[in-house]
Amino acid sequence: MTVEKKTDKNTAVLYLEGWMDTQNALLLAQALNELEDDITQLVIDMEKLEYIASAGLRQLVAAHKQMKGAMILRKPAPEVREVLKMTGLDKRLNIEA
Numbered sequence: 001m002t003v004e005k006k007t008d009k010n011t012a013v014l015y016l017e018g019w020m021d022t023q024n025a026l027l028l029a030q031a032l033n034e035l036e037d038d039i040t041q042l043v044i045d046m047e048k049l050e051y052i053a054s055a056g057l058r059q060l061v062a063a064h065k066q067m068k069g070a071m072i073l074r075k076p077a078p079e080v081r082e083v084l085k086m087t088g089l090d091k092r093l094n095i096e097a
Contacts, residue, residue, distance in 0.1 A: 020056030
């Protein structure tokens, strides 16, 4: 998986690509830890994320807590959206089509 970060004022956008599994979910955690203190909104672009494992789901929940709810999951691929739905996270997290 690759994580690319872009910031604009108080918003950070993380672009995820590939598979977020046990071996690389910590790349998201690392990107979150490197966010500047003045970031108040986080957008995670999941359009090119092909797969997400439970370790990735844990990182999303941690990001949601860290951002105090000011997080958007943008364009999750159908396979990823299905996992979010099966786990009930589609009801807890803000998902943008």
